[in-house]
Amino acid sequence: MRFRRNLLGSFLSFVVVIGVWQAIISFGHVAPYVAPTPLDAWRSIVTNWSHLWPLTLATVKETLFGFVAGATLGMGLGILLSKRRFVQRVIYPILILSQAIPIIALAPPLVLVLGFGLTPKVVIVAWIVFFPVTVSVLDGLANVDRDLLTLARAYGASPWRTFLVIEVPSASTSLFSGLKIGATYAVTGAIIGELAASSGSSLAMFQHSQSAQLDAAGVYGTTLIMTAVGMSWFGVVALVEFFTTPWKRRSVARRAGRRI
Numbered sequence: 716m717r718f719r720r721n722l723l724g725s726f727l728s729f730v731v732v733i734g735v736w737q738a739i740i741s742f743g744h745v746a747p748y749v750a751p752t753p754l755d756a757w758r759s760i761v762t763n764w765s766h767l768w769p770l771t772l773a774t775v776k777e778t779l780f781g782f783v784a785g786a787t788l789g790m791g792l793g794i795l796l797s798k799r800r801f802v803q804r805v806i807y808p809i810l811i812l813s814q815a816i817p818i819i820a821l822a823p824p825l826v827l828v829l830g831f832g833l834t835p836k837v838v839i840v841a842w843i844v845f846f847p848v849t850v851s852v853l854d855g856l857a858n859v860d861r862d863l864l865t866l867a868r869a870y871g872a873s874p875w876r877t878f879l880v881i882e883v884p885s886a887s888t889s890l891f892s893g894l895k896i897g898a899t900y901a902v903t904g905a906i907i908g909e910l911a912a913s914s915g916s917s918l919a920m921f922q923h924s925q926s927a928q929l930d931a932a933g934v935y936g937t938t939l940i941m942t943a944v945g946m947s948w949f950g951v952v953a954l955v956e957f958f959t960t961p962w963k964r965r966s967v968a969r970r971a972g973r974r975i
Contacts, residue, residue, distance in 0.1 A: 717963070718837065725820055733753050734949060736752075736753050737752060737753055740752050740793065747932075748929055748931050749931060750931060751931050751932040751935055751937065752781045755932040755935075756761065756777055756932050756935040756936040756939055757936070757939075758932065759930070759932035759933045759935070759936035760936040760939065763933065763936070764925060766921070767918070767921065767937070767940065768840065770916060770917055770918040770921055771918060771944065772941055773918070774902065774905050774906070774909070774917070774918045774941070774944060775944060776832065776833075777836040777837060777840060777905040777909070778792050778840055778901045778902050778904075778905045778944060778948060779907065780833070780837045780840070781837040781839065781840020781841045781843075781844065781901055781904060781905065782804025782841075782844050782846075782866060782897060782898060782901045782948065783839070784837060784840075784841040784844075784847065785840060785841035785842070785843065785844025785897060785901070786844055786845070786894060786897060787846050788841065788845045788848075788849075789845035789846065789847070789848025789849040789851075789852065789893065789897070790842065790848060790849075790852055790890070792806070792810070792845065792849045792852075793848065793850070793851070793853045793855075793856065794852060794856070796849070796853050797850075797852070797853055797856040797857065800901065803853075810846060810849060813842075813846070814846050818843060818903075818907055818950040819911075820913035821839065821842065822835070822839055822907055822908060822910070822912065823911055825838055825839065825911075825912070826911050826912045829911050829912075832912070835908055835911070835912040836904075836905055836908030836909060836912055837908075838908075839904040839905070839907055839908040839911075840901050840904035840905050840908065841904075843897065843900050843901060843903065843904040844897035844898075844900070844904070844943070845897075847896040847897050847900075848890070848893040848894060848897050849893075849909040850893065851889040851890055851892050851893025851894075851896075852886060852889065852890055852893065854889050855885065855886025855887070855888065855889030855890055856882055856884075856885075856886045858885070858889075859881065859882050859885040859886065860881075860885065864877060864881060864882075867880075867881055883938060884960075884962065886958075887959075887960050887963075888960075888963075891952065891953075891955075891956040891960075894952045894956075895949055895952050895953065897945075898945070898948035898949045898951070898952045899945050899949050900925065900945075901948060902941055902944045902945040902948065903945070906918070906941060907919075908917045910923070917943065918937060918940065919934075921937060922934055922937035922938070922941075
């Protein structure tokens, strides 16, 4: 029920955004070369779809590989820093420093080192994703109920079993928050990578060419595709969270029952 409500809320939000967009164009008398109507942007997507879909597929591929790499690295680092305090004191400032580097400034050096192709784009996406996941895992594991850990040790539970049965479920909310942030921004990294490292056609370069031709409908249509890719990854992570954390739904149901 909660999942359906969230889905309905997302759909209504989309309708509101489209309605506001159309209202601004209609009542503000905005010129078509400045901003198209939602229908014109959609028509541009349909008209150019034979050219856009392989570019979109390439962006999805870059985002997928980079997100998986960044999420895996982030979870591993988060667990390591949580379990080894000395490593945390040494590595954590370096992680913060790594995020102080503007990602747009990082792309050209990566291209020089890794060349034009898929690899630098995947690295850029992973660079964006791993930090929020690392911080989320670290915070989640730091806030596990200490009484539960003490009880587990008193009953002779092994550190590995304690980690799987108590710490992982307790940190899951923070983990998925970081994954959702990373999934939303992953497409940003892919687009930056395409602008810096594409030797041929890409979704970002297609939008750039449409902008050079003053094709506002093409520019906005491509932006809609990029937005859809980012929101789709967010939805995938939300679905994974829904199916892998059933205890959250049970706890919500118990609280609702008590209120009744």
